[in-house]
Amino acid sequence: MRLDLNPKSKEERRRCLILDTNVLLHDPSAIFRFEENIVLIPLFVLDEIDSKKSDPQLGFNAREISQKLEQLIQRTENWEEGISIPNGRGGILYFVNNFMSKNFPDELTLSYKDNAMLSQIMGLQERFPERDFILVTKDRNLRIKGWALHIACEDYLHDKISEEYLDSFFQPVKHLQLTGEEINELFKSKATENWAISYRKKWRLAENEGVALFDPGEQFFGMAMRKGHQLKYFDYFSTRILDMPPKVLDAENQQYNFEQAVCMQQAMDDSIKIQIIIGKAGTGKTHIAIAAALEKVFKERKYDSIKLIKPVITKSRLGEDIGFLPGSLKRKLIPKMRPFVEKLRLFTSEQSDEGYRKLLDSGVIELLNLADIRGADLANSFVIFDEAQNANPFQMRTLGTRLGEDTKLIVLGDPTQIDSVYLDKYSNALINLYENALQNPTPFIAHICLIQMVRSHTSQWFESHIQSGR
Numbered sequence: 001m002r003l004d005l006n007p008k009s010k011e012e013r014r015r016c017l018i019l020d021t022n023v024l025l026h027d028p029s030a031i032f033r034f035e036e037n038i039v040l041i042p043l044f045v046l047d048e049i050d051s052k053k054s055d056p057q058l059g060f061n062a063r064e065i066s067q068k069l070e071q072l073i074q075r076t077e078n079w080e081e082g083i084s085i086p087n088g089r090g091g092i093l094y095f096v097n098n099f100m101s102k103n104f105p106d107e108l109t110l111s112y113k114d115n116a117m118l119s120q121i122m123g124l125q126e127r128f129p130e131r132d133f134i135l136v137t138k139d140r141n142l143r144i145k146g147w148a149l150h151i152a153c154e155d156y157l158h159d160k161i162s163e164e165y166l167d168s169f170f171q172p173v174k175h176l177q178l179t180g181e182e183i184n185e186l187f188k189s190k191a192t193e194n195w196a197i198s199y200r201k202k203w204r205l206a207e208n209e210g211v212a213l214f215d216p217g218e219q220f221f222g223m224a225m226r227k228g229h230q231l232k233y234f235d236y237f238s239t240r241i242l243d244m245p246p247k248v249l250d251a252e253n254q255q256y257n258f259e260q261a262v263c264m265q266q267a268m269d270d271s272i273k274i275q276i277i278i279g280k281a282g283t284g285k286t287h288i289a290i291a292a293a294l295e296k297v298f299k300e301r302k303y304d305s306i307k308l309i310k311p312v313i314t315k316s317r318l319g320e321d322i323g324f325l326p327g328s329l330k331r332k333l334i335p336k337m338r339p340f341v342e343k344l345r346l347f348t349s350e351q352s353d354e355g356y357r358k359l360l361d362s363g364v365i366e367l368l369n370l371a372d373i374r375g376a377d378l379a380n381s382f383v384i385f386d387e388a389q390n391a392n393p394f395q396m397r398t399l400g401t402r403l404g405e406d407t408k409l410i411v412l413g414d415p416t417q418i419d420s421v422y423l424d425k426y427s428n429a430l431i432n433l434y435e436n437a438l439q440n441p442t443p444f445i446a447h448i449c450l451i452q453m454v455r456s457h458t459s460q461w462f463e464s465h466i467q468s469g470r
Helices: 020-024 043-051 059-074 111-128 140-148 162-170 181-188 258-268 286-299 329-336 339-346 353-362 370-375 393-400 429-439 456-464
Strands: 016-019 040-041 083-085 092-095 133-136 152-154 173-178 196-198 208-212 220-227 230-234 274-279 306-310 365-369 381-385 408-413 445-450
Touching: 016 111, 016 162, 020 043, 020 059, 020 133, 040 043, 040 111, 043 059, 043 092, 043 111, 043 429, 059 393, 083 220, 133 140, 140 152, 140 274, 196 220, 208 258, 208 286, 220 258, 258 274, 258 445, 274 286, 274 429, 286 306, 286 381, 286 408, 306 370, 329 429, 329 445, 365 370, 370 393, 393 408, 393 429, 408 429
Parallel strands: 016 040, 016 133, 040 092, 133 152, 173 208, 274 408, 274 445, 306 365, 306 381, 381 408
Antiparallel strands: 083 092, 196 230, 208 220, 220 230
């Protein structure tokens, strides 16, 4: 196919967007999201995608990209005019080879594919000067090099949020002051389970959002959660999971942990099928999720099994699979899922390894790698997806579409602790799901942000005084 990117008329202003490998691996549908513009994919990007097909985290996305591209190719008759992108805006796709610039700096070796891509874009600019070429990549350093070479660069912004919007997620539970009349309405029923008050729009609460209640004298007297057209009361001091109350580390300065109380209430609420918990390390996310799962499965018998899911991040960008490790899949995953295992050891009666190993060997509790979730049976299960910030939204969608009516899912993570080189705190599965829950509320979804550090005074000091630089 001979590549001709010259504008067909003086009025044509379509931009040419060159997609880096990380954009396609992050979102296999990225090629459909650039409206009427021209999408360019260098051939060596296809090589990089092919090398990721067996990656435990990115393999499915890599295979999905290849499938989508092949489908587009098969429906194209005239290659000279490019591959039509069925996005309703007339987008066009071309594959690019050659066009290396003779003016590329000698100190940047072309054996490094990022440099080869920059040289190719420079060559395209020299060959088609009337076109605007933009490199779209999630690689910050590549964008910096591009700008240094006078190449326009953009981040992939389809599912990305701003720093200010991210900060808005980390908000404590609201305090709601009721009038005397409202308090009388709240407690008018003789049955404590029916204590509720009609919801007022002025409170501006999301579905399943919890609040701390205060009387006209500003005295705390209980908590409540919005359930449809009602604000239903629950007692802070009676809120427990496995007989554990909300934890306060620094009782001198913080008498209550309202966020943990709401989190516990949501976790134990059977009408809530999806709970999203964000919070920094040491705030009790995994502790509460594991405790709720154990109580629901072993005490209440509400679900048959517990599924513990986590993205396995390989240490190398070459994408070694956990299959290289010795032992069964279950044994291989135990070191990768240490937070889960430590909580299981804590909650089992036997403090040795035998306690939690019996649970794992029984099959009632199962450790799963996110990459294998398409073949997993999640029916009648309590599912915990930890460290969701290290997965991309496409993987979150894959997991979500496997949930049945008899499944509960708790998604948790810390958006500031990103281990995947393809993600950042503004664009990942956890934040994408949290934002969509805010924008598209429904009675079966709840979300909460845990604020207080409760692990230890030592951890609290490090959290407060040692800056991460992120």
